[in-house]
Amino acid sequence: MGSAQGGPYERPHRPARPEGTPAADRRSAIRQAALRLFAVRGYGATTMTDIGAAVGIRGPSLYKHVASKHELLAEIMMGTMERLIADNTAAVAGADGVGERLRRSVEAHIRYHARHRLEAFVGNREIASLVQPEQDRLLQRRSVYERRFRELIERGAAEGAFHVQSARIASYSILDMGIGVASWFHEDGEYSVDQLAYQYGDIALRIVGARHPDLPGEGGATGHA
Amino acid sequence: MGSAQGGPYERPHRPARPEGTPAADRRSAIRQAALRLFAVRGYGATTMTDIGAAVGIRGPSLYKHVASKHELLAEIMMGTMERLIADNTAAVAGADGVGERLRRSVEAHIRYHARHRLEAFVGNREIASLVQPEQDRLLQRRSVYERRFRELIERGAAEGAFHVQSARIASYSILDMGIGVASWFHEDGEYSVDQLAYQYGDIALRIVGARHPDLPGEGGATGHA
């Protein structure tokens, strides 16, 4: 016996569950592995065999857990967008004033892109790899997210708290600089996620021309808490 | 007669050169077509047949003009990076003072990302699709480009003209917001390339905490040096 398959291969039957691994764990391990591979090699260059190998099984066995490679991508990307929106909702809740709301929104944005850099990275790069019903849905959700920033800045400008030439451009520049974080941030780098979020919050407030106590401008870093 | 190939196909022999098309033009038409397709579908999802069809020939005929699909991508990406660096060099030449140098650098950065949005878009998204000698060379060139911004900001901070918490983060945020332009800019949109470049120049100066006469903001001109 040994290898019961009868194939010419030497590999013994691995115990089906190395640990106490309920089905859900295995599935999420697959998603994690796929995420890492999509981030490093790109969706198109990642094979089901690669993903399987990363969790210790063969490519075809993945189909016992996921419907398709596309489903994996769609799930990762949609999940990312939804969490971004949910984080924004939570961040903004109970904040008074446009300045505070913008700061919290930006901090949540940065925090997400730093903490979940792979998700964010893939979520931004692989849009063209999505197939049609999903691609449109994703873009719609993204535009909801973007609109929140734009409208917040428009409101701030209308109230006289912000001073921008274009709310649209201000919002894009703030969002895009956050997206960039996902491509260079490293956990063990110079700054912690919290420090990063705080600094980007300051930068965003500068972009919209808000004056606020923490950043007097001249001697900028001085007063900050 | 008609189709001299003898195949079962109905397609007549297209004149080899619809216009006065010297070899170089055909080659650059191919590069253009490849660029557009890479941008829209992604490198991996674009086939040689697609590229051929876009210039009116069959996939295999492309090999009379280019060595491989990879070569096309590498050429596009390297060319983009080199022009970005060259534009920066030209922009900065003869500029006095860190503020002016930063403004001109940013304007050139934005201008490139708006005018050559497809190149810039592909250049940023398809890094993982490059094979090894080229990928490293590209990343090296990119880090040269990034370093220019960072060092400029460091210098400005040292001179007391800029006020940033981190030159690295300031430079990344400026570069990243420019990269973002390539993904949403549209020639016939709300702003011209020049207007866009100017606005982003202002934003960059705000990010680095430079006071400057053009953008008083709310009493912003107050402490102006």
Next chain:
DNA sequence: CAGCTAGGCTAATGCTCATTAGCCATCACA
């Protein structure tokens, strides 16, 4: 007008993949 070259074309070639089929061992549970 002979012949070379450039640049098309079709038809292989030889992969690489995602996905499906069909088989089997383990295990929870009766």
Next chain:
DNA sequence: TGTGATGGCTAATGAGCATTAGCCTAGCTG
């Protein structure tokens, strides 16, 4: 102890693709 479900595995299947081979015509050159 028997049995059904779960989750592995190998071996198709079928498609798509980059690239190569080999052929052919038109047009220039002499």
